Amino acid sequence: MAANRQITGKVPLLGFCAYGSGVGKTTLLTSLIPLLNARGLRISVIKHAHHSFDIDHPGKDSYRLRESGAVQMLLGSRHRWALMTELSRIRDQQPDEPGLAELLPHIDADLV
Numbered sequence: 001m002a003a004n005r006q007i008t009g010k011v012p013l014l015g016f017c018a019y020g021s022g023v024g025k026t027t028l029l030t031s032l033i034p035l036l037n038a039r040g041l042r043i044s045v046i047k048h049a050h051h052s053f054d055i056d057h058p059g060k061d062s063y064r065l066r067e068s069g070a071v072q073m074l075l076g077s078r079h080r081w082a083l084m085t086e087l088s089r090i091r092d093q094q095p096d097e098p099g100l101a102e103l104l105p106h107i108d109a110d111l112v
Contacts, residue, residue: 055082 016025029045036043056062056075066073066084073084 055084 016028018025033043033045054063056066056073062073062075062084066086069089071086071089075082075084
């Protein structure tokens, strides 16, 4: 499959799950992703966290802006960007699980 092909319909979703840490899920995916890339596919990975997490830290501007009440914070550079959405601030407006496929339009397959 060519990476520049027009995608119609839904993006394929392939899920991996296993109980516990250290059983090889990430190792499997880090071996699979280069193989799919070699076939011209752009891959997205959705990693579920069982705990709260932050990608920015106290004292940083992005943290301060998010803590001041911003519903979303887009942190970007010329190399990558990250969009954080405070789900507790939009729960009354959207369902509990966001439509992640709608947030990831530039890929050929999702690995969960």
